[in-house]
Amino acid sequence: MTAETSDELAAVQAALAAEHAAVYGYGVVGGRVAGDHRKEAQAAYDGHRAQRDALRRTVRDLGGKPHAAAAAYELPFPVPDAAAAARLAAELEDRLAAVYADLVRAGGAARRKEAAAALRAAAVRAVRWRGSGVAFPGLVERATAGAPSGSPSASANAL
Structure with missing residues (x-):
């Protein structure tokens, strides 16, 4: 395995971990919202499950073993x-x-295009839920003052 493949595999595993957390988190969200928000939460839940499954296949295609979801995640x-x-x-x-x-x-190249589309979709969903945008979607440390910096996948059981 080359260093490039190793870096790519690590990034795909991090995305998989984030999708596992999102599926869990949207289970919580769906239980607390009603009406149109519930439909939006269900659509996001289904989309994140599909993305999670695609990332599992990608990890295997890159020669890795997909990380399993945690039994539970700590809400922020x-x-x-x-x-x-x-x-x-x-x-x-x-x-x-x-x-x-x-x-x-x-x-x-192919993965970069897919990841950019997923980044854009996540930014759009965040705006819908928040009701406003942030200056740098995907760069939390620049988006809001006092937001945690670093990789959001640093803790496997934290959302």
């Missing part, structure tokens, strides 16, 4: 109501955008 804040659920959904999408930005950088 309490989610007692619909407003907090919407904030959680936006946070999930911001974190996904960050890992897809890493995959854009590490991936080959």
Whole structure:
């Protein structure tokens, strides 16, 4: 395995871990929202499950063993109501955008295009949940003051 393939595999594994967390997180979101927001949460949940499954195949194609989802994930804040659920959904999408930005950088040409599309989709969903955009989707440390910096996949069991 070359260094480039190794870097790409690590970035795909990080995206897979983020998708596992997003699937879990959207289970929480879907349980707290109603109406059109519930339909949006269901669509995001289904989309993230499909993306997770595609990333599993990609990891195998790159010669790796896909990391399994954790049994549970620590939420970044309490989610007692619909407003907090919407904030959680936006946070999930911001974190996904960050890992897809890493995959854009590490991936080959085809993977880079797929990762850029996933980054764009995550940024759009974050805007929908938040109601406003951020200056640099996928770059949390530049998007909001005081936001955590570094890779959102640093802790396997944290969203």
